[in-house]
Amino acid sequence: MRIEDVICPFCGCLCDDLVVEVQGTTVVSVENGCTLAHEKFTGDNRLQAPIKRDGRTWHPVSYDEAIETTAQILLEADRPLLYGWSGTNGEAQSIGVHLAELLGAVIDNTSTVCHGPSIMAIQEVGHPGCTLGQVKNRADVIVYWGANPIEAHPRHMSRYTTYADGFFVKGAFLERKVIVADVRETETSNIADEFMHIEPGGDYAVLSALRAIVRGKADIIPSYVSGVAREQLVRVAEMCMNAKFGAIFFGLGLTMSRGKYKNIRNAVELTEELNRFTKFTISPMRGHWNVYGSNEVFTWISGYPFAVDFARGIAFYNPGETTSIDILRRGECDACLVVASDPGAHFPKQCCRHLAEIPTILIDPHVNVTTHLSHLQIPVAVTGIDSEGTAYRMDGVPIRTRMLYKSRYPSDREILEKIYQIVLKEKGP
Amino acid sequence: MNFVLNTGRTIKQGSYVERKNSDGYRDEASACRMNPVDMMELDLEDGVNIKMSSPAGSVVMKAFSCQSLKRGEVFVSLGPYANHIIDGETHGTGMPDFKTTMVHIESTDEDVVPVSRLMEECGGWPYED
Numbered sequence: 001m002r003i004e005d006v007i008c009p010f011c012g013c014l015c016d017d018l019v020v021e022v023q024g025t026t027v028v029s030v031e032n033g034c035t036l037a038h039e040k041f042t043g044d045n046r047l048q049a050p051i052k053r054d055g056r057t058w059h060p061v062s063y064d065e066a067i068e069t070t071a072q073i074l075l076e077a078d079r080p081l082l083y084g085w086s087g088t089n090g091e092a093q094s095i096g097v098h099l100a101e102l103l104g105a106v107i108d109n110t111s112t113v114c115h116g117p118s119i120m121a122i123q124e125v126g127h128p129g130c131t132l133g134q135v136k137n138r139a140d141v142i143v144y145w146g147a148n149p150i151e152a153h154p155r156h157m158s159r160y161t162t163y164a165d166g167f168f169v170k171g172a173f174l175e176r177k178v179i180v181a182d183v184r185e186t187e188t189s190n191i192a193d194e195f196m197h198i199e200p201g202g203d204y205a206v207l208s209a210l211r212a213i214v215r216g217k218a219d220i221i222p223s224y225v226s227g228v229a230r231e232q233l234v235r236v237a238e239m240c241m242n243a244k245f246g247a248i249f250f251g252l253g254l255t256m257s258r259g260k261y262k263n264i265r266n267a268v269e270l271t272e273e274l275n276r277f278t279k280f281t282i283s284p285m286r287g288h289w290n291v292y293g294s295n296e297v298f299t300w301i302s303g304y305p306f307a308v309d310f311a312r313g314i315a316f317y318n319p320g321e322t323t324s325i326d327i328l329r330r331g332e333c334d335a336c337l338v339v340a341s342d343p344g345a346h347f348p349k350q351c352c353r354h355l356a357e358i359p360t361i362l363i364d365p366h367v368n369v370t371t372h373l374s375h376l377q378i379p380v381a382v383t384g385i386d387s388e389g390t391a392y393r394m395d396g397v398p399i400r401t402r403m404l405y406k407s408r409y410p411s412d413r414e415i416l417e418k419i420y421q422i423v424l425k426e427k428g429p
Numbered sequence: 430m431n432f433v434l435n436t437g438r439t440i441k442q443g444s445y446v447e448r449k450n451s452d453g454y455r456d457e458a459s460a461c462r463m464n465p466v467d468m469m470e471l472d473l474e475d476g477v478n479i480k481m482s483s484p485a486g487s488v489v490m491k492a493f494s495c496q497s498l499k500r501g502e503v504f505v506s507l508g509p510y511a512n513h514i515i516d517g518e519t520h521g522t523g524m525p526d527f528k529t530t531m532v533h534i535e536s537t538d539e540d541v542v543p544v545s546r547l548m549e550e551c552g553g554w555p556y557e558d
Binding site: 035036053058112151152184186200253256287324347351365367377 | 443447485498502509512516518523525529547552554555
């Protein structure tokens, strides 16, 4: 069976033009997708059934037993942590937040080690963003800052920026200027019109220098700012000021390096300065396909986008205190439910050690690094392949992912709903 | 020698994201890209094993030459190998220093361990699928 207009559940681009050939319960070919999409759809490395660890022995258990065990562990915990959520759909995320509220738990999503600092900056100074459609049709200057889309979002440039012809940009490849700012040469920087090679940790200073130039203070800029020559900074600032419509896309090169959320604040304020001359927007390059959705769902229910602590009976948010890394590093939580993510691969060793010490339950279709730290894993269907649900693209546009064939696995939503009902029965409404 | 460790996505790491127990994922996540002059100073051939250390711990990786990196900087794809030596301190932001950790690199005869073994060192127990 050939299915058109399939949504790719890998990165925040949520490409919606894939053509997928399915035979039974196997995807045999993927057209229009990048390497990442191809691997996602054709991968067959599913965990076959729930597994439980007793000491040094793993053995299969039934779904009913796995669900009951999970509910009891969460009910017995004093400070449970519910982490992940970016690799599942909005419907499952919604149950997760309600479960956290019922338990008085902390619920956090992968933004915490991704664009959490971007959200903190946006809470300080706002987000002058726009949809990717606006960028495609209008932008003649594109800035990638601390981002390498060729490796992380392989179709971003061909669908929305460098190579994408738009309504007001007919010959994108010739008409659009691309500026890249990064601490290392990448495939993306190799095709830039201007590449600002910044010293590690120097982003804040370079952003400040550009702001000064835009405000007419080029004469106070030293010869080099964090490795970037003044002449290049002036050239880049003028290129931005002379744009008809400019768009900055930034990645984890800003959120994870020295300065963290202050880097993003500075970048947003540069965008604000540029809007005194022309139209300029700024947007984060979101990683997981539905990490933006986890921020949306958490916010509309609790008021906060990540790191939400319900221990007080109300929603409390304080990054640095209620964020997963800090809670695990301090050894604070006494049980952890991981849904659709892999902290074993992406958290520092200190955090992994604590995950191994406490009862950790993983709800995920695949064996991943966290499996080895867990005490129980429940395999589920993959949203966008054998399950459906709503996701948010990196620009905040909600898109309904599709089910390509009927799964033999339950969905995350079904598993979480059953856990929720057991907890609700114990805790009461 | 001391270096600034930078981590990030590579398309090869991304393509193995749902096969993290595979040799391919191990090879990519434990590949340390280095400036060739730095490798020469450390007397490292392409593909030899190195021990990378920080105050948070140490881990064995393989060194590979990368012309596009400046001297004093190394790059490892995001994953459990890099995270084995990145500290959990977040400076009140929730975000560890994934991009700017100071590390020490030396040659070693020790082997690169599988991902499951890394987690065993953290107190977990390998699941063989």
